[in-house]
Amino acid sequence: MDLNILNRASFDDKQIRHRVVVQPTLYEASNHLDLGGMTNVLWVKEITWQSKYIDTGMYGAKKEVKAPIKVSVSDVLTDDSHFYPPFIQPKPIVGRVDFKVINTNLFNNHRLEVEFFITGVLVKPKIGPGDPLTLKEMLAFIMLDSSKRGELAFAEAAADQLDETLSQLGLGSLRNQLPKGFTALKSLPESIQIAVIKSMAAKGGLSPGLAEALNINALPGGPISSGMPLQLTADIDPEREANSFVGDMFIVSPDDCQGVLTKSVLQQIAKAMVEKGWRRI
Numbered sequence: 001m002d003l004n005i006l007n008r009a010s011f012d013d014k015q016i017r018h019r020v021v022v023q024p025t026l027y028e029a030s031n032h033l034d035l036g037g038m039t040n041v042l043w044v045k046e047i048t049w050q051s052k053y054i055d056t057g058m059y060g061a062k063k064e065v066k067a068p069i070k071v072s073v074s075d076v077l078t079d080d081s082h083f084y085p086p087f088i089q090p091k092p093i094v095g096r097v098d099f100k101v102i103n104t105n106l107f108n109n110h111r112l113e114v115e116f117f118i119t120g121v122l123v124k125p126k127i128g129p130g131d132p133l134t135l136k137e138m139l140a141f142i143m144l145d146s147s148k149r150g151e152l153a154f155a156e157a158a159a160d161q162l163d164e165t166l167s168q169l170g171l172g173s174l175r176n177q178l179p180k181g182f183t184a185l186k187s188l189p190e191s192i193q194i195a196v197i198k199s200m201a202a203k204g205g206l207s208p209g210l211a212e213a214l215n216i217n218a219l220p221g222g223p224i225s226s227g228m229p230l231q232l233t234a235d236i237d238p239e240r241e242a243n244s245f246v247g248d249m250f251i252v253s254p255d256d257c258q259g260v261l262t263k264s265v266l267q268q269i270a271k272a273m274v275e276k277g278w279r280r281i
Contacts, residue, residue: 003137003152003156004130004156004159005133005137005141005152005156006152006153006156007126007128007130007156007160008125008126008128008130008131008132008133009123009124009125009126009132009133009138010123010124010126011121011122011123011141011142012121012122012123012124013120013121014042014118014119014120014121014122015117015118015119016033016042016097016116016117016118016119016120017115017116017117017118018033018097018099018115018116018118019113019114019115019116020099020100020101020113020114020116021111021112021113021114022101022103022111022112022113022114023111024056024058024061024109024110024111025058025106025109026103026106027102027103027106028100028101028102028103029100029101029103030098030099030100030101031099032096032097032098032099033096033097033099034095034096035093035094035095035096035097035122036122036124037095037124038094038095038096039094039095039124039125039132040094040095040122040123040124040125041092041093041094041122041123041135041138042092042093042097042118042120042121042122042123043090043091043092043093043120043121043122043123043138043139043142044073044076044087044090044091044092044093044118044119044120045086045087045090045119045120045121046084046085046086046087046118046119046120047073047076047077047083047084047116047117047118047119048083048116048117049071049083049114049115049116049117050114050115050117051069051101051112051113051114051115052112052113053065053105053108053110053111053112054110054111054112054113055110056109056110056111058109058110059109060109061108061109061110062108062109063108063110064105064107064108065105065108066104066105067081067104067105068081068082068104069081069101069102069103069104069105069112069114070101070102070104071099071100071101071102071114071116072098072099072100072101073093073097073098073099073116073118074093074097074098075091075093076091076093079102081104086119089139089143090120090121090139090142090143092135092138092139097118099116101114121142123138123142238271238274238275241270241274241278241279242267242270242271242274243270245266245269245270245273245274245278
């Protein structure tokens with residue numbers, strides 16, 4: 001299976017440490033961590049933190065903790081005071097991570113320091129051919145275990161070599177001409193696969209060399225159409241086909257259509273349909 005994932009983005013396992021300081025007499029403090037680009041995405045698997053109060057010599061300072069502090073991390077945590085177990089499904093943060101800490105023990109006149117520990121995967125889109133990965137595609141890859149990732153990487157490496165060979169032969173890039181190198185097409189029923197390929201060939205979506213190599217005209221359904229009526233083959237009797245069409249239309253037409261769909265009208269429609277490729281199966 002060639003999803004062309006690794007050519008469109010890099011995936012780096014990360015363990016991030018970040019600190020927020022709340023000065024004495026301040027109720028809250030916030031800052032942020034840039035992810036190296038507004039299109040980069042950090043998929044968070046787990047967040048923990050450590051906090052401590054530090055005496056700065058202020059008058060009336062006393063080290064007393066009556067309530068746990070509250071923390072916020074982008075849209076993942078909001079004024080939470082306790083840890084969560086690792087997320088079953090990682091949560092995305094795009095562009096930058098926003099941190100906020102609330103000092104619930106403001107009365108003790110100490111400086112509050114909080115160090116966050118984030119475990120996750122940083123996804124960085126790559127510049128090049130192909131559409132950027134969607135969040136759903138990123139999540140799907142991240143949720144794979146290591147063996148499945150390895151299988152996918154091996155398949156994509158083979159697809160890279162195939163694509164390079166086709167380009168060297170003058171057939172053009174398979175990935176550029178067929179979305180994700182047939183993977184999307186192969187998930188569809190065979191009849192629809194054939195229809196899509198033939199339609200792309202008719203509209204010039206495939207290079208002439210690749211269309212010839214795929215032997216498009218040999219696919220089921222007859223030769224490709226470029227908007228012109230299909231030519232009748234020698235063993236087709238157009239009059240017989242037209243009569244079959246008229247007969248079928250008379251049988252299936254509702255009673256209130258009988259006066260409109262006269263025989264002469266149906267014969268005109270039948271002739272046009274046969275010229276466009278209609279056949280009685």
